[in-house]
Amino acid sequence: MHAAQVVNHGVDGEVVSGMLDVARRFFDLPFEVRKRYMSPDVRAPVRYGTSFNQVNDVVLCWRDFLKLVCMPLATVVPSWPDAPVDLRGVASAYAEANQRVFMEVMEATLHAMGVSGAPLLEDLAEGSQIMTVNCYPECPQPELTLGMPPHSDYGFLTLVLQDEVEGLQVMHAGDWLTVEPLPGSFVVNVGDQLEILSNGLYRSVLHRVRVNGRRPRVSVASFHSVAAERVVGPAPELVDERNPRRYMDTDFATFLADLASGAVGNHKSFLHSRMLF
């Protein structure tokens, strides 16, 4: 299983609905306000933009996004947008709750793989969370474009909150399956680093976003990973003579260099560059 939906996650319904609500209000702000947060630097703690990376993309996607670095929370929140006035409070409560759900799912995943994960869980607790708030405006010709091209996410797990408008699709057995929006649930997608750690036991999920002809769609994707300088490789418990190591070690800096070069956002190109065979 490489993608799942969590329903009974224990996060207050108001935290979840409040996040979607403040997201909509951010994208409703005049462009003059939103554009203050535009930056070509993929490492900036707050970044508003269009498409995937509007500096590099040859074909633009039908998407606006606000990317918020969430760790360490107290340090980064002051650089987040101060409009709408409640954005910082709502998004930081959401980021904290999201981190708790991620840690629980990750702990269960390591347990299921038979990996003794205590040091890794500590690294993840102190690691990286990046939140991308997406808005896909309604599109007059939805069949001609995509909200996001087929890609896999970089980190361990991504927790996606979608509003009630369909759009997210995951590749399964050669077909695109639409992930039905379940109010208040999180879609959990396996990322490249979990594929690497699990030595291929889990596969990062290829996914894309379709746009809607009648309604805009809002989603919030929270990407969880270890800190940028931490190196991730296959867990020793999962490598032996019968299961040789399939992936090179990697770190966030290498991925970000790829992202800045425009190579990412194209199927699973980054992960493939880390495969040994």
Ligand SMILES: O=C(O)CCC(=O)C(=O)O
């Ligand atoms: O909008 C969605 O449902 C998913 C967004 C996504 O895949 C991403 O931000 O990486």
Ligand SMILES: [Fe+2]
């Ligand atoms: Fe994604």
